[in-house]
Amino acid sequence: MRGTVWMGLGALVVVALLLMGAGCAPRATPTPTATPAEATPVAAVTPEVRIREVPFEQEWLSSAHADAKAEAFRHWDQESPPEIPVQCAKCHSAYGFLDFLGVDGSPAGAVDQPAAIGSVIDCVTCHNSATQTMDRVTMPSGVEIAGLGPEARCMQCHQGRASSQDVEKAIQEAGVEVDQVGEKLSFINIHYYAAAAIKYGTVAKGGYQ
Template identity: 50%
Template sequence: MFYTRFALPIMSLILVAVPAAQAQDQSPVTSIVESWIASPHGDRKAEAFVHWNEEGAVPEDCATCHSGPGLMDFLGADGSMAGKVDAPAAIEAPIDCVACHNQAASDLEQITFPSGEIMTEASPSAICMVCHQGRASSDTVNMAIAGGEDDAINSELGFINVHYAASAATMFGGAVRGGYQYDGKAYAERFVHVPDFNTCTTCHNPHTTKVVAVDQCVACHKGAETVRDIRITPADIDGDGDVKEGIRAEISTLHEKLGEAVMLYAKEVSGKPVAYDSHAYPYFFNDLNGNGMADPDEAKFPNRYQSWTPRLLRAAYNYQFLAKENGAYAHNPRYAIQLAYDSLEDLSSKAAVDMAGMTRP
């Protein structure tokens, strides 16, 4: 059962018995609740909401996005000071109706990103951006590698994870430095779409999170059957000679090549082969048998990769940033391409990375 700050079950507030004359008016609300329950934000048994069950509470650092009451605490919707979580929050308490539908959420316009940059968002997207911004930035990586030689192994370095679905960081691009941005390079800033499709909730159903603007997208982008098929550049981004594939395919190929380049650099320069597992923390592991894959006996925390150089860590950070941001092709394709291209270029200065035919926008 999910509880509001008034200690009343949300479902009982909505699914109460009503006169037949009111049933028609009530059904849309019921439909919304059912959609929310079936969504990632409403799955109270999901790892995002049960990870801390043994501890009995979600710690302050995680509570904003992993507990409905924690989000209300952060917003100040519970009467506390806004901008921080004051105490551990309830477990198995997803992001429920009242967590987003409150006055503090409606008034929210200033979003602080991990880089410290503050962005203004005067739309319903602001509440989405509180959580979908990641937990790290270029600044985080630079702080960790400060003073180190680019290709010298530092045993004190650990992998820096941006966290997951950092869509807002992608959308604002270079302005908030969510990906690792290389010195001397220019990066695309906020990706501005057409006015009717320029916020989170105009493209995603806020209750199911599913993309709902598909028909309108392909109606404007002639020749594209799906959102993934859309492209507006004639340039061959990934160097494969195909200039008709969707921009998502271009980004996917660059991302795949970046993963290969990370492994090549680790083997040739660090002298310690690395393997990646997208579902096992901390994602990069020693490739003990050299087969290029993180086998089940390798993808374990004690076998985590610990032979990082600053150059390798920068590239791996961007690889993970794109791996956990499946919508980058729609949120800010230029920024995503620039991150992958620059990481490949940096690695190619020391390892035999083939970038023939690639184009940086």
């Protein structure tokens, strides 16, 4: 009986010592809990742990959105004052888009002021508190397309700038019947890369039917 108790106690002591040993181990051989100053340079670690690399940075850098020399971002450089007008800023400037989204504190759904030149479509233009949950887009026709996913942000800029309504209005103002040639009628430009208007065809009413 007694022997068993002592054996039991002895086992406990051994277990306790083992546990203490385990607890002490890190102090004996310090784990590499690097402070920022002694952090391993990115280049020195294996690709698997390159956690400091900005995701998709290379892809973005090679995209048209990052092309700071493009006409789409430089068109207003020689204006006086050199700024991007309210009608153009939503799609041609990071500042203008954040203004449109209301991320800059201004009302959402409209650009309130001309935008500074010198920006491109950068990470924050697409990734911000508004775009995270944005699920609807109003097309130039006034039609709202809802139930969208992450593509909503693309559709804000790649939606064109004209629609069926502009054609209706032009016909009305020219005072002609539909299909009648009118001297006052001229080309209506939907603008560039209106991919969303094309994709949503008759729903978006980007063209004239």
